[in-house]
Amino acid sequence: xxxxxxxxxxxxxxxxxxxxxxxxxxxxxxxxxxxxxxxxxxxxxxxxxxxxxxxxxxxxxxxxxxxxxxxxxxxxxxxxxxxxxxxxxxxxxxxxxxxxxxxxxxxxxxxxxxxxxxxxxxxxxxxxxxxxxxxxxxxxxxxxxxxxxxxxxxxxxxxxxxxxxxxxxxxxxxxxxxxxxxxxxxxxxxxxxxxxxxxxxxxxxxxxxxxxxxxxxxxxxxxxxxxxxxxxxxxxxxxxxxxxxxxxxxxxxxxxxxxxxxxxxxxxxxxxxxxxxxxxxxxxxxxxxxxxxxxxxxxxxxxxxxxxxxxxxxxxxxxxxxxxxxxxxxxxxxxxxxxxxxxxxxxxxxxxxxxxxxxxxxxxxxxxxxxxxxxxxxxxxxxxxxxxxxxxxxxxxxxxxxxxxxxxxxxxxxxxxxxxxxxxxxxxxxxxxxxxxxxxxxxxxxxxxxxxxx
Numbered sequence: 128x129x130x131x132x133x134x135x136x137x138x139x140x141x142x143x144x145x146x147x148x149x150x151x152x153x154x155x156x157x158x159x160x161x162x163x164x165x166x167x168x169x170x171x172x173x174x175x176x177x178x179x180x181x182x183x184x185x186x187x188x189x190x191x192x193x194x195x196x197x198x199x200x201x202x203x204x205x206x207x208x209x210x211x212x213x214x215x216x217x218x219x220x221x222x223x224x225x226x227x228x229x230x231x232x233x234x235x236x237x238x239x240x241x242x243x244x245x246x247x248x249x250x251x252x253x254x255x256x257x258x259x260x261x262x263x264x265x266x267x268x269x270x271x272x273x274x275x276x277x278x279x280x281x282x283x284x285x286x287x288x289x290x291x292x293x294x295x296x297x298x299x300x301x302x303x304x305x306x307x308x309x310x311x312x313x314x315x316x317x318x319x320x321x322x323x324x325x326x327x328x329x330x331x332x333x334x335x336x337x338x339x340x341x342x343x344x345x346x347x348x349x350x351x352x353x354x355x356x357x358x359x360x361x362x363x364x365x366x367x368x369x370x371x372x373x374x375x376x377x378x379x380x381x382x383x384x385x386x387x388x389x390x391x392x393x394x395x396x397x398x399x400x401x402x403x404x405x406x407x408x409x410x411x412x413x414x415x416x417x418x419x420x421x422x423x424x425x426x427x428x429x430x431x432x433x434x435x436x437x438x439x440x441x442x443x444x445x446x447x448x449x450x451x452x453x454x455x456x457x458x459x460x461x462x463x464x465x466x467x468x469x470x471x472x473x474x475x476x477x478x479x480x481x482x483x484x485x486x487x488x489x490x491x492x493x494x495x496x497x498x499x500x501x502x503x504x505x506x507x508x509x510x511x512x513x514x515x516x517x518x519x520x521x522x523x524x525x526x527x528x529x530x531x532x533x534x535x536x537x538x539x540x541x542x543x544x545x546x547x548x549x550x551x552x553x554x555x556x557x558x559x560x561x562x563x564x565x566x567x568x569x570x571x572x573x574x575x576x577x578x579x580x581x
Contacts, residue, residue, distance in 0.1 A: 456483065547559075
């Protein structure tokens, strides 16, 4: 049972932010973990640190009118949530998806504050995006929209103020157009966006970073039990950037990934998705921008299952396996899905997506005592390499692939170490949720205490 303090805080968050369920969920999960911190350190409560963190420093919303190649006018909404800058410039992705709203962006920005803190790099937390859907749109349509979007956003960001990156719907193409427009408007070439092209300021390993990082984190969790990923059967959701490179790193470490998905359905390949099949998926998704059902046409031994909206669970999570890597979107594993995973022998869950498990699902994992790596720890690899891209931009250098991967691996190891140590220090050994939330919070809280009430 939460303390009265946490209950009151959650009630206030809900009253001040009505109709924002994802944001409420993210705050509740963190606040419940921090109860044990406030007992030992009442000074954080007295300084109202958490009350200040849940309130964004700045919320920017704007309209984005744009004209397509047929002369038709479209109007979208643009957003940037600048959540917390105690540790450095606001840092976090831009998401282009029809589902984008303030609740989703505030939850993502809130999570980002703690995730960025865990990396130990000097980055605050932010998030942004638009309800624009780039799926199936021509390059010209995407360029016209992104240029109009940046024509407003540029006045709020900068390399020492706010450094956006990509997220769902914002890949290399979109980052390129956004950067080009920023450069034109500001008349300067600076590291204002991360995820840039390699020949104009980007970092090696950036596309791979979130997926690689989630697998590195899973490997660290398994090592605490003297185990490895070798031979493990793995369920992976999604088929975008995170999922593709999760599969790639799993293959490198000897595991056997068997699923991928998109918004229309999922494929189950009992033989395993090998290197050759993965290359085909990358071409399908990154070049042809096709649908995952084509995988089953190309490889007939795989089974494609379309989405069934009448189901209250996701059948992707109902296969025999050892590990699960949710890499698609928020709340894709509910309580029933979590139970299916446990019933099918899954004992490792490393979250590649942001908050992919509902609160009742998380509780099941914690009660069962499996190795459960929450998103703000397990998927911090992406923003970690974004931070490394910022460092390379600042010193006008580009590090080698091996150097960046080594930095990433070390950062994921250190995040894992922080989670383990903090969980033990506050009396909940093995609880990576508490470890991640407490480890992320303390660094931000101490910085805010040092900087006064601002």
